[in-house]
Amino acid sequence: MSIFNNAALLIGVPLLFAFSIPLFGLISKQLTKWVTLLTISFNATFSLYILLAHKYPSIVVMGNWLPPFGENLYIGPVAALLVSLISVMGLLIAIYNLWSIKKGDVTRFSVLFLMFTAGASGMVLTGDIFNLFIFMEITGISSFALAAYGPEKRALGGAFKFLVVSSIGSTLYLLGVTLIYTQLGTLNIAEIAARINQTTPGLLTFAGVLIVSGLAVEAELFPFNGWVPDTYTGAINGVSAALSGIGAVSGVYALFRIAMTVFGKDGTYVSSYGNLNFMAVIAVLATATVVIGELSALTQKNVKKMLAYSSMAQMGLVAVGLSIGNELGVYGGIFQLVNHSIAKTMMFLILGVLVASGVGENIDDFRGLWKRSPFLSLAFSVGAFSMLGFPLFGGFWSKFAIVGASIQRGGWYDFIIGLVLFASIVEAFYYLRIVGYMFSSDSKFPKLKTPWTPTIPIFILAVSIIAIGVFPQIVGTFSAQAASEFTHKMSGYVLNVIPTIAAH
Amino acid sequence: MNSNLIWLVFTPLIGSAIAAILYNYKFLDRLITFSTFAITLFLVFGTHVGQTYSMNLNFMGRMIPLSWNVTHLSIFMLYISIVFGTILTFYSLMDRSRMKGFLLLLILAANNWIFTTNDMVGFFFAWELMGWASIVSVLGGRKERKSRHAALYYALMSIGGSYSMFFGLFTLWRLTGSFSISSNLAYLSSIVGVHPWWVLGIVSLFFVTFMIKAGIFPFHTWVPMAYAYAPDTFTPFLSAVMSKYGIYGMLLFLPISLMEKGMPTVFGLPWVNYIFVWIGVITAVLGTVLAFFQDDVKKLFAYSSLSNLGYIVAAISLFTSVGVTAGIYHAFNHLLFKGALFITLAAVISRSGTSKLSEMGGLWKKMPVTFFTFFIGIASAAGIPPFNGFGSKWLIYQSMIKQHLLFATILLFLASTGAFLYLFKAFHSIFLGQLSHNYDNVKEVPVIGQIVEYLLMFAMIFFGIQPGYILRPVGLIVKSVGLNPLAVMGNGYVTGMFSNVDMPLIGWSLAISFVFGFILFFISAKHKYVSQEDNYTAGQIPQDWGLTPETYQFSWKFYEPMEKLFAPFYRIKIDGFFRGLGDWTRITGSAVKQVFVGNAQIYTLFAVVGLIILVIAGWVA
């Protein structure tokens, strides 16, 4: 276990390089992109090694202070899977950025991107709710700046909205954390989790409401997700990809880490302490998010905006899956998180390539794309089909599991999943409409020349979608472990961090 | 353990991957599609009833057993679908429509999986796979815009259907903890006496899916659009094979009705079955009535498919020996003649470049082989003995009469008579009458197409005269679902309840009387051939008033009196319901979109309001 104290490098190395990038920038601006790439590829390699060599669960103790007294990182199945996902997505987006980020302040972009990845990794790894806040802020602030990056004016507007809403979120979260600290005198997730029932229920409920609301901002749940469409649309495509492929992952993780591990009460279906069942609250918010997101995307003519709404709706679906609270539901939710991250990242990257080649963002511009660029349109269709949960693509299995878990739970979840499936039909309409446009033959325009650098990540992502679709155990094995961690709060998390603690 | 079952699924998948890579080389794509179909056919030769296979899929955090089980029904469906698919893909080698071979292979994989699987995970996977592959296949018809709309419409219905099955299968899973189809069915059968309403609810979730896929009233609205605007060579598969998936699914669940005790009965039928008989009858009549007035020939035959599917549903819903025999037999017959008809239509459309009946005419002189195939096809479809459509229709009437379902039978008879009307309309408007000068250079289909057409002609006559080759396997299926099979006296007989029909005898009778007819024709006075313009026109010269072959062809408003008669029924638009639902959703979508006003203050307000609501909720709780 000891060598994995080095897992702190997953956060430390990117941060270190992030701050030293201006030095590289003095040599060459282009060099900074390569530094970013190499740093993140270190992260990716290391996290994949942890994941695949099964070097978890393990805790990383800072300064030899054992938890609950010291700060710690905890690499459980969830963290291992998600940090790998974040790093790999970061790596692929960094490859894309080699090609896409040419003009403007490349150095600063690289700094921000590294910070963003480091922050997101930190959110997933940390075992401390205050550190979670800090990493959330790192992620948040770097993402505002990233979202504002680029020549377009709308980027600024989007970033500003994100900034405002996100600040409110962080504040609420911090307030909630403070309330809990006043009650329990600790910030360690494991310890709070073990002692959560010692708090005053009313106060706990209030703290929970604050925390859930705060985290719902990053997790893109309605009504805290107003920033999503404008920010995603405004940002350059690489950043949109990062926001949906990385930022949202850490956001959802944080939300459910708090709701399921900290506030959670084990049972057949995880519920939460306090007067209010936060799992149910999240379920309702998530359902509203799915329905509103899909309906808003329905009439959208701008593909990028459509993807943004779809992103929001998909995060809602992930949250629905996780909020079911049994192993199958969490399994489905995590699986869906991975699928969505892969597919949406890919679609934003494709959009980036298309926009750079002079194809517009409007749905009409996609007409006849199949003839112009078979690879990109095929990859886009693969992503869309995965979103829709069509078999042979990754999304099928996760949707299958989520629906299965909902119906297994029954009761009011039948209604929730009914609404979600209705929204999915809506989703099918707008995605298949794009696919239909792409496969129509009336293209007056010449063939597109696709640069090879960005096709690498797109190709890898497309292949991985199909690979997951054919062999669901690629992700399934890990998400099953993750589900076990999330649904067994004591044995899955708390006792791994603080073996000596007694359950209360 | 028979691993060839899993190869039935994997071979097409691999073929599909190869074909997809070679998609740009159209001929190679088609060639691989054809060879994969042929290889799969060989694999089916090695498949026998009773073979099973199972494997575990590491999924949902546990081992999910996937199992395969070959029943009589599955082997029958496998044979008919794959043989037809092989013929179709052979035809498609020379064809110019934009059918995508690799998607057809995906459908084949799903096809084999659906027919052999014994677990609902595999069934659902394959069902959805078939769904999306067919949705994308519908794209790329000759009319881009329309085919896109059709594909979307079909997609929404199809996905809606899958979601209904989603609910059904997981509800069963919740109840039994198993995904196995056979054990779930056994469970349903065991509780149907105790909780009939529960069983009814669960089964109807599945039935909605099957009805949508088979295009049964009231979910038939996608059928004409998708059939009409799909690529011409894909439509035969859509109509002949894919509509049968729904029938297959229904046949899986119908045996439960045997156990259904304690439910009220009508005419000796459980009332649910009775309702389904009527749904079938309504579908049959509706398809017929709407088919009269179509000007697009593929749409016309789409409605015809609808009508035939109605027959099948009506027959199998009776769930008596005759009914099920007749239903499956008709499913086969429909596959054969409708497949043949759609293939000839593909040939005609590829040569003439139009699918409008009012723009064709007189093509028999140019495409004689296609003409004869089409002729035998409509004779089969109209149920004329000794061609292949007769036996099943005859059995369907008997099965209905036996249950004293008189009005349903009369309506089915009406549908059948009507079928003759629209079939003749299509026949006349395409092949008979005046040949337009636009088609002076039209040629017969290439040799490959002709081979296929001869083959189909032979099959329609052969299975008409020798129904025993189909009725025997159908008898085995009927036995396997727990009913008494009809006696099969010989290969040539269709054995009914009231009498038998000796098909070869009819064949002989026709052949001999034709010989006499020809003798009389040739020994009597000579005839000479004249051109098509050489008509009786009451002494006038048509060219004087600028009459062209196109204007001299009677094909517009062919059955105008009928149109007047049925006018009141056209006001009922089932389609309108779904469209209304769509419009409503779109309007709601536009309204909901306004939530995201693009103003940071409003978003902040949202967050604050959300927080306040949560706080209040926490307070109250």
Add this chain to the structure above:
Amino acid sequence: MMFFLKLIQSIGVGALSISVGLLFMGIGRKITARIHRRYGPPAIQNFIDVFKLFSKNSISHGFAYDLGIIAGTSALLAAVVFLPVGQINLFPANSSLIMILYLMTMAYLGMAMGVSSSGNPNATIGISRALTMMMGYKVPFAAVIFSVYIFARTGSLTNIIAAQSGGLLNWNMIRLPFGFIAAEIALQGMLGEKPFDMAIAPAEIASGPMVEMSGKYLGFGMLQHAVGIFLETGIMVNLFMGGAPNVWIFVIKQFELFFIALLVNAILPRFRVEEGVSFMWKIPLLLGVIQALIVVL
């Protein structure tokens, strides 16, 4: 041996049907003429016509035309051998009524194909009217035959005849009176007599299907009509009048039915097509449905 015996007998039935049909047509012309206070042609005029037509040169519009017109007659002849005619019942195990009805459809299809391939729109309009009318009369007729099916518990004409044995009171005509009336009206349509003769309306569409026929083609047309009369009235006799002990009585019974049809034909004007169909779907269908309800309940 058996085969040849049946073959010879079948040819005999075919010849009988042609002769009886032509004779009926001739008598029909005579009777109609008398009703119209004309003298009329001799009863055997139609035989003379047929021989004359087959010996005249004619024009054709191609192979489909020839084939269709031959099929029109041949398919009806193929159907007529399955009809029990008095004591002659060649294939007693194989006389399903529905089978015969569907086999007759082959003849209509052939005829329709032949005349439509001539390219004369009058012919096609005639066919379209005939088919529309067919839709009209088939429905009440189906109601009646399915009532008979349920009533007699059999679908084979042989057995239906057997079920009516034992005197006049056992005839379906007496036992199923509404059905009989409905079938009579349907028969009027089936025979194409007024008021349901819109298919060949000579004044409107130049005799419709027959417009392009000349010489032997018209001869075939007449033969088809003759066999059609024989077959349709024969079915009615078997269904409602208990068949017949021998051929002569059978023909006489057929003639009774035909005579009624003639009288109606002679005095009524013609319906428009949609009027004809809606009439068929009102009164005869109502009667058929009443009969069906009586049978089922």
